[in-house]
Structure formats: structure tokens, C-alpha cells
Amino acid sequence: MQIIEANFQSILPLWQKELWPGRDDIEGYSWMKFGGGHYENFYNPEKKFWLALDKDKKVGVISAHSLPDQESIRIRGLWVHKDYRRKNIGSLLISQAIDWALDRGVDSIWTYPRKEAWSVYEKHGFVSDTFWIEDEKGLEHCYASKRL
Ligand SMILES: CC(C)(COP(=O)(O)OP(=O)(O)OC[C@H]1O[C@@H](n2cnc3c(N)ncnc32)[C@H](O)[C@@H]1OP(=O)(O)O)[C@@H](O)C(=O)NCCC(=O)NCCS
Numbered sequence: 001m002q003i004i005e006a007n008f009q010s011i012l013p014l015w016q017k018e019l020w021p022g023r024d025d026i027e028g029y030s031w032m033k034f035g036g037g038h039y040e041n042f043y044n045p046e047k048k049f050w051l052a053l054d055k056d057k058k059v060g061v062i063s064a065h066s067l068p069d070q071e072s073i074r075i076r077g078l079w080v081h082k083d084y085r086r087k088n089i090g091s092l093l094i095s096q097a098i099d100w101a102l103d104r105g106v107d108s109i110w111t112y113p114r115k116e117a118w119s120v121y122e123k124h125g126f127v128s129d130t131f132w133i134e135d136e137k138g139l140e141h142c143y144a145s146k147r148l
Pocket of ligand 1: 077078079080081084085086087088089090091092112113114116117119120
């Protein structure tokens with residue numbers, strides 16, 4: 001298993017099939033603001049995508065992008081193939097995003113994890129900053145962040 005840097009086109013089919021089936025508006029970054037609401041003005045963040053590969057097979061994905069505040073990084077789109085879970089791949093992908101945020105010298109990194117993914121983030125020192133919030137599909141999320 002190896003983790004490689006990838007581009008949006010190579011990870012998009014995984015996001016469409018596995019993470020957000022039925023969504024036709026998936027972009028390489030999110031307009032969400034930490035704690036609620038959205039950025040209204042166009043911004044063009046620096047975006048990173050990483051894939052976990054078993055030989056040629058794509059078995060995991062994560063992304064991270066900068067934000068207009070320039071003080072934090074958002075993690076987004078973590079997914080690990082069912083047959084490859086509980087082998088620390090999700091954790092390695094999160095570490096990759098954290099390392100990138102550290103290199104950029106930002107103060108914090110945040111995410112909007114599903115409840116089922118929470119323990120992996122918690123292990124990395126993320127703290128939940130809100131209660132669980134149910135989305136339109138019935139999935140629960142919270143805003144969670146880690147100081148760097
Ligand atoms: C959430 C997700 C990414 C986690 O990926 P993963 O590769 O299984 O994560 P890790 O292996 O790093 O850790 C997950 C758990 O496995 C445990 N684990 C890791 N190696 C283990 C081992 N050898 N034996 C037993 N447990 C192990 C970890 O301790 C952790 O356990 P915990 O949840 O009880 O704390 C994956 O389950 C997934 O893709 N879920 C569906 C999509 C999703 O929810 N994505 C997140 C959107 S925010």
C-alpha cells in the first residue's frame with residue numbers, strides 16, 4: 001500500500017460512487033465556512049488530493065484545501081474501501097493532510113466528519129466544536145478542528 005498525490009479528475013469517480021452518490025455538483029473544494037454558512041465570493045484555493053493505492057487499485061482517498069482566511073486548512077472527502085478498513089489507511093491519509101497543513105504554517109485544520117468517521121479524527125487530536133448536525137440524507141456531522 002502506498003499513498004500518492006493525485007488530481008481531482010482521478011479521485012472524482014470515487015467520490016461520486018462511494019461518498020456522495022447522486023450528487024452531480026461535486027467540486028474540488030467546498031464553500032463551507034467553519035461553524036456554519038458558506039463563503040459567498042469566488043475563491044480559488046490551493047487544493048490537494050491523495051490516493052491510497054494497493055498496486056494499481058484505488059483503496060482510499062482524502063483531500064485538503066486552503067481557505068480565504070489563510071489561517072486554516074479544510075480536510076474533505078475521506079474514504080477507504082470496505083475491504084481495506086481498520087488497517088490504519090484512513091489514519092495515514094489524515095496524517096498526510098495534517099503534514100501539508102503544517103508545511104503551510106496555518107494555525108488549525110478542520111473538517112466536517114460523519115459520525116462513523118469520528119473516532120479516526122479523534123485519535124488525531126481533533127476536537128468537536130459543535131453538536132451533531134443531521135444532513136438531508138440523515139447522516140450526522142459535526143464541525144471538528146485541531147490546533148497545529
Ligand atoms: C472512516 C474511514 C475512512 C476509516 O478508515 P480506516 O482506514 O478504517 O481507518 P483506520 O484503520 O485508520 O482506523 C479506523 C478504526 O480501525 C481501528 N483499527 C486500525 N487498525 C486495526 C487493527 N489492526 N485491528 C483492529 N482495529 C484496528 C482503529 O483503531 C479505528 O478504530 P476505532 O474506530 O474503534 O477507533 C472508513 O471507515 C470509511 O471510508 N467509511 C465510510 C466513508 C466515511 O464515513 N468517510 C468519512 C466521511 S467524513
